[in-house]
Amino acid sequence: MAEHKVLLAGTDEHDLTQLAEYRAIGGYRGVEKARAMTPDELIDELQRATLRGRGGAGFPMGRKASLIDRKSAKPKYLVVNADESEPGAFKDREVMARAPHRLIEGCLISAHAIESRDVFIYIRGEYLTEYEILTAAVEQAREAGILGDVQITVHRGAGAYICGEETAMLESLEGKRGQPRPRPPFPPIQGLYMAPTQINNVCTIATVPVILELGAEEFAKTGVPSSPGTAIFSISGNVVRPGNYELDLGTPMRELIYEHAGGVAGGRELKAVVPGGSSVPALTPDQIDVPLDYDSLGAIGTFFGAASLIVVDDRCCMVQLALRSTKFYMHESCGKCTPCRVGTRWMVQILESIENGTATHADLDLLDNIGDNILGKVLCALGEFAVYPVASYLHKWRDEFVAHIEQGGCPFHGSSSLDGILAPSDQHAQTPVGEEALV
């Protein structure tokens, strides 16, 4: 099946960063429709569309809007999660760079639904070009009077993966260290500045105009019944044509990897697919006939996550993969809750000892057990994101872990595709207060 461009519709033919061109293809008609509806009607429409959040958890967007405490005397906020920092994910960036007005239109519709006049788009600090495109687009829309009484503020992050977690994002937006809050209270009741807040991913919000255009019923017919619509899939790693592909939900994973992305590069063997960004359990080559939707991926023990597939070929040492992945989560742990702060570092230490051949068989169980002590015990999911992939590598490629122990070192003997890879946490040029060697 060919790509089905909905979020990215028109981006190949037009320069949709320009208001006029976006309008020319029917842009901003959705806002008009939405504004003709009452917030209740609009929320009802969104609920019937059953659009599931594209940020990871897959919670229905309309349901979330219905939970907003609209009777609160406080202002209501819409916060768009444009922090996209999950390794493997680069889809939000493409929407912002190529269809910024669709995102803005989605913001205006969603804001109307929850009776909000204040929208914040929290964009990761590294996305400088996208920030410029987006702010320019907001400016165009403002000048054209499209925003009405809604204020859209594009707020830049400053380099912290955890700020993609919704409550950490709120803290960061409030000017604090981006550390997650305990829930409850949930953001729809007490979010930004203690006021009712709706938080959605860029792609979720950018899909909203499509719902208005098609109508909820028509939209719900696309994709698969449990996950309607399209998603932009980011695919990276060892494939021939990495990139973003917008496909109907439910498209088989094999089709994405082998047809759209051209299969494993260099004619090598497929070894593993990490299907939702680096934070989810990996799949073995015999599992890739799964349809790409929330429930199907859930059924085989992984997650839809950020719709971002990392394809790994047979040159890769899975211990190294685990180690590099865990170093990332250790580096990004916010440090608030104990299991994640301490556990990720401990995992790195064990994985290093496995990789350099000083570990024992008992260390594999220890690694597993530390994972168990993190899963379900942490304040936010980052700690779990560190564990999911590693636990899956350990279970599905256990031979390779055992081989490290039995051979007293890496069986790839320096030929792994990840050999020697440097992680930022290995660098010691910046010595923050009190720091000694991290590991």
Place this chain on the structure above:
Amino acid sequence: MSFYDEVQELRGRYPEDSRSAVLPALRLAQEKHGWLSREALEETADALEVTPAFCYSVATFYDMLHLEPVGRHTIDVCTNLPCALCGAQSVVEAFESELGIRAGETTADGEITLRAVECLGGCGYATVVAVDDRYRQHVTAETVPEIVGEIDG
């Protein structure tokens, strides 16, 4: 406009009494001073009516805010999984030999800081390198000298 006034303008974008302008203000201070020196943090704190300790605490949380001097130019090479699988390490090494420094260091003339960084969100276009926050995609060891040349030139 003075730094103080610029910060007041940033504060004006957010609700009164909120500290939301901290990140943009720190970024502004960093642009002005090159890095967040003691003076930079004190100046920012004063403009925001918070303590320097608060600014310091926030600044140390975020990777893009520098608590140590950095070069006039920064080269950030993504070494997270997708780029790593596609040879990011050879790109890091090419930069290291081209610049004569290790990742994490700054050239002796204070011009260029080289770093390995976590995922930059360009995984489909590996290897991604941010030069002064502008992305270069599909960077390979072969294209490294050209990039360095552009900065030097």
Place this chain on the structure above:
Amino acid sequence: MSTELVRVTIDERDVHVPKGTGIVETALAAGVEIPVFCYEPRLGAPIGACRMCLVEVEGMPKLQTGCTLTAQDGMVVKTARTSTRAAQGQNGTLEFILVNHPLDCPVCDKGGECPLQDLTFRYGPGNTRMSFDKLTFEKPVPISPTISLDRERCILCYRCTRFSESVSEDGQLVAANRGALSVITTFEDVPYTGAFTGNVTELCPVGALLPTQYRFEGRPWEIVDVPTVCGLCPVGCNVHATVREGKVKRILSRNHPEIDEGWICDKGRFAFTHLRAEDRLTQPLQRVRRHGLEPVSWEQAVDEAERLLRGARGRIVTALSGSETVEHAYALGKLLRVGLDSHQAMLPEEISGGLDAYRLPLSAIRDADVVVVLGDVPIVERAPVVDLWIKAARRNGARVVDDANDPAVAEAERVVLVWSGPGGRGGSTVAKLAEKLGLAGREGCGAFYLPETPNGRGVADAWAACCDEEGEAVESIGLLVVSGDEAAADENVRALAEQAEATIVLSMFGGLSAGWADLVLPGTGYLERDGTFVNLEGRLQRLRRTVDPPCPDELEWIAQLAARFEVDVAPYTAAVFAEVSERVYGGLAFGEVGERAPLRGYPEAPERIGREALPEPPQKARRGEIRLVAYRPLFSGAAVERVTELQFQRPQPELELSADDARRRKIATGDLVTVGSNGSAITLPARVNRRLRAGIARVALEHANGLHGVVEVAKAEAEVTA
């Protein structure tokens, strides 16, 4: 929290608690303890960071943190006692907490009184599975002269930083970095400065933040914690004095929820070493012609005192400090008034009973809708804990205004007035205001006056109660009796001493009386006394002798002297109190004052004294004029001056200016300014304070060089900058 009761089942026991009660408290109500580290309700909303309090809740797939969860009807909770999953979770958490902890308990001052040690003992694993390098840090580092930080022991519960951020609101102690590298720190090398920093040493549930004074000073089995009341300011925080081998080693808070909520200021916490100051007097001193003051025996001293008193009958003036116990003041008063017909006494400030009708516990400030703060002396300098209550009120949504005419006052239900000098006539001014606003008898409404002395009210009442006669004003001073170090340090008192034919000084420290006294009798400190104090709420509280003084207690020799003048003064606190109580406190028995004293009324309080000390009501500054408020800083006075570790807390020589006045004079923070009036002038660096109202400038008394009232302020001509 609502009043609706809900039923919660904890480990198979049913309890009924108000809806929204925290699960930790709910469990306690069911007799079940849930272990916690980061949870501390006084620090604001729970943060769920340490993950020690994990419990299993029916219907929820994941373990939940008991500290963040609130009681809902029908909730079924299993703690680690009855849930294997919760127990596993908790063990896992404790293992993580201990992974980087150095386990140096044998050399840790917290050992034996350490929550981490206790919980490890009760729940912890017997051995460690961590075989790699622990994180190491330089240890310990001083974060101020009074507090040291051992980062290796820190478990990052964020209690200290939350205190700094949302209780004292000083914003100085913060977390830096991220993840495994997170540390607690101050900014650069700036010491943690402020009125309340020491509280973090009590909040820390491990031995990471410790008072330097207590380093290696005592092990839990060698110490006793004696409950008493701090005598250094009019708040009267409830404290414990940790005593080892007859010495006070440490002061801890002793939560009185209506007075201090368990917070004490750094003066109260760290100034106790003044008891062992080098110039502490232990022997009486007598003036010997051409030799100055020489030590004499107590018998000789009492004889000499008798001689001086006899020679000045009817012409004795007493300068009181307001730091005497009720009993000391009463005994002294009885001796001098009944025995020697000398009724004239002066206190450093005026005392009024006018506020008795507007009395409230301090905690009522937190629950107010509007707090009106009047006067320009920073509250924290006079009565530090009151500042915390006002901050708490603001965090609770109260409006804090500086004008009683603010429209918010008329609209509010619960209005609390706080007067913080200068002036105020011992509280009668604010009492009048309270009357005008109709606050009398209104629920949650009341007024406070912040006096300068810790027990001025008690002393004044006792002095008034000890004799029914009034006596005549003294024409020439035959003898000046100076009671206490505050009086001894007072310039007005010293001026009186010049007029007096002779002077007896009762003082703890030699440095204060050298040169001008004829007889010096060593005094005791509040930590060495048994007796009562009345705080600014009007609450009668019990001081306990925590250690023996190095000299006889005041009552002992006052009683001896009294006997020589046929006055009946018992040398026992309880007996003296009984007499005072008959007249002032409605016959309350000494034993009933209470360890956590309630706020009582005492309707039979007699007339006050102290008219002599009446300060002039402050003039209102005219437009553009600046009135200088020279305040007595919290970190000043005889005790503080004798504690080396507290010197860094003393105020900078600087002039605080309002933003308005500064702008008009083109003065910025750091600029040198001259402040002058009537020909005398001082030059100080300026600090612009955006919270200060226009027309007011502030300086610490010790830097004011005698200036006060309306002053000229201008940018100094030649700026001395590098």
